Each structure stands twice: as C-alpha cells, then as structure tokens.
Amino acid sequence: QKEVEQDPGPLSVPEGAIVSLNCTYSNSAFQYFMWYRQYSRKGPELLMYTYSSGNKEDGRFTAQVDKSSKYISLFIRDSQPSDSATYLCAMSSGTGANNLFFGTGTRLTVIP
Amino acid sequence: GAVVSQHPSWVICKSGTSVKIECRSLDFQATTMFWYRQFPKQSLMLMATSNEGSKATYEQGVEKDKFLINHASLTLSTLTVTSAHPEDSSFYICSAHSPYRASTDTQYFGPGTRLTVL
Numbered sequence: 001q002k003e004v005e006q007d008p009g010p011l012s013v014p015e016g017a018i019v020s021l022n023c024t025y026s027n028s029a030f031q032y033f034m035w036y037r038q039y040s041r042k043g044p045e046l047l048m049y050t051y052s053s054g055n056k057e058d059g060r061f062t063a064q065v066d067k068s069s070k071y072i073s074l075f076i077r078d079s080q081p082s083d084s085a086t087y088l089c090a091m092s093s094g095t096g097a098n099n100l101f102f103g104t105g106t107r108l109t110v111i112p
Numbered sequence: 113g114a115v116v117s118q119h120p121s122w123v124i125c126k127s128g129t130s131v132k133i134e135c136r137s138l139d140f141q142a143t144t145m146f147w148y149r150q151f152p153k154q155s156l157m158l159m160a161t162s163n164e165g166s167k168a169t170y171e172q173g174v175e176k177d178k179f180l181i182n183h184a185s186l187t188l189s190t191l192t193v194t195s196a197h198p199e200d201s202s203f204y205i206c207s208a209h210s211p212y213r214a215s216t217d218t219q220y221f222g223p224g225t226r227l228t229v230l
Binding site (some may be wrong): 043100102105 | 220
C-alpha cells in the first residue's frame with residue numbers, strides 16, 4: 001500500500017465549477033500537509049500548507065485536513081482555465097527538511 | 113520570495129556522456145536541498161537529500177556513483193548524471209529548504225530540468 005493515495009483523474013470541469021481534490025494516507029505520523037500545483041513541464045508550486053487537522057482558506061482555495069480519517073482535500077471555487085494543471089498532495093511527519101511523501105497527482109482541466 | 117532556479121532547463125546528450133544540473137536558491141540560504149526525478153504522468157520520486165558541506169544521503173535504489181550530488185554552498189547544489197544512458201531520460205527537479213525562513217517551513221521547488229539521452 002502506498003503511503004499516499006491520490007486519484008490521478010483526469011478531471012474536467014466547466015469554468016466556474018467547484019473542484020474537489022482528495023488524498024488519503026496511511027501514516028498517522030504525518031502532521032504537515034501541502035498542496036502543490038504543477039503546470040506541464042514545470043516544477044511544483046506551493047499552493048497551501050497546513051499543520052494538523054482543520055481548514056485553511058486562501059482566496060479561491062480551501063484546504064481541509066481530517067487526521068482522524070487520514071483524509072485531506074483541496075477545494076477550488078469559481079474555477080478558471082488558468083487552474084488547469086496537475087495538483088499534487090504532499091505530507092510529512094516533520095517540517096521542511098523532512099522527506100515529503102507525494103500523491104501521484106490529479107490532472108485538472110477547466111473548460112472555458 | 114522562496115525562488116529556486118535550475119539550469120539548464122532542458123538538455124539533450126549522447127549516451128555515455130555526463131551532464132551537470134545546477135540548482136540555486138536565489139533569495140534564501142538553503143541548508144538542505146533535495147533532488148527528485150519525475151517520469152511522465154507520475155509523481156515525484158526522491159533521489160537524494162543533501163546538506164550543505166556534507167555528503168548526500170541517497171534513497172534506496174539510487175546509485176550514488178551514477179548520480180553525483182555536490183552541495184558546496186548554501187545557495188548551490190549540483191547533480192551530475194555520469195555516463196548517462198537513455199533510461200536516465202527524465203525530468204529532474206530540485207527543492208530547497210531553510211529553517212531560517214520566516215514563512216512557510218517546507219520545500220520550495222525549482223522549475224525542473226528535462227534530460228533526454230540519445
């Protein structure tokens with residue numbers, strides 16, 4: 001079993017839709033949870049960073065962590081064509097100098 | 113802030129040659145740098161972790177004599193793929209971390225280097 005599971009998609013939605021992306025994990029030691037956005041042939045860009053359980057909102061993006069269920073989500077409101085990218089969840093048991101465990105990424109396309 | 117650059121962005125080389133990829137943290141000092149490779153439609157796979165001034169720690173299955181990593185300064189790490197073969201063709205991405213940054217304590221990624229070995 002992989003440490004982090006993520007539905008690879010692809011996921012296509014119309015512009016303006018609400019997008020829900022999810023990851024599950026097995027290691028209860030994970031405490032730091034991140035979402036990265038990766039455009040084609042580019043490096044990952046940090047979108048959201050959360051510690052432990054709870055919600056965090058940044059503009060059109062909301063990250064949720066449910067440690068009891070070992071489940072994290074990223075919601076994108078009012079999706080835009082520029083949101084079309086691959087979204088990677090990542091997590092670690094410690095801070096930035098610790099290994100990150102990545103999901104496989106979900107490819108999202110927002111159709112104008 | 114948290115800008116990480118890589119050079120070159122893409123490289124094509126002949127089988128048997130060596131290729132050096134540079135990773136620089138432009139606006140902070142990185143005590144730790146990481147090297148990943150990514151195959152098409154797959155996630156990032158950690159190859160090695162390097163701390164400034166010490167030897168890199170390689171992940172299981174990664175040949176340290178083939179993938180030479182040097183982290184000689186707090187802003188520069190290099191990955192040298194020695195005697196490259198077509199199966200080494202991949203997208204190589206570095207990331208950097210510093211415990212001294214006031215903002216989010218995580219890894220920041222470079223734009224990646226696409227290596228094609230003919």
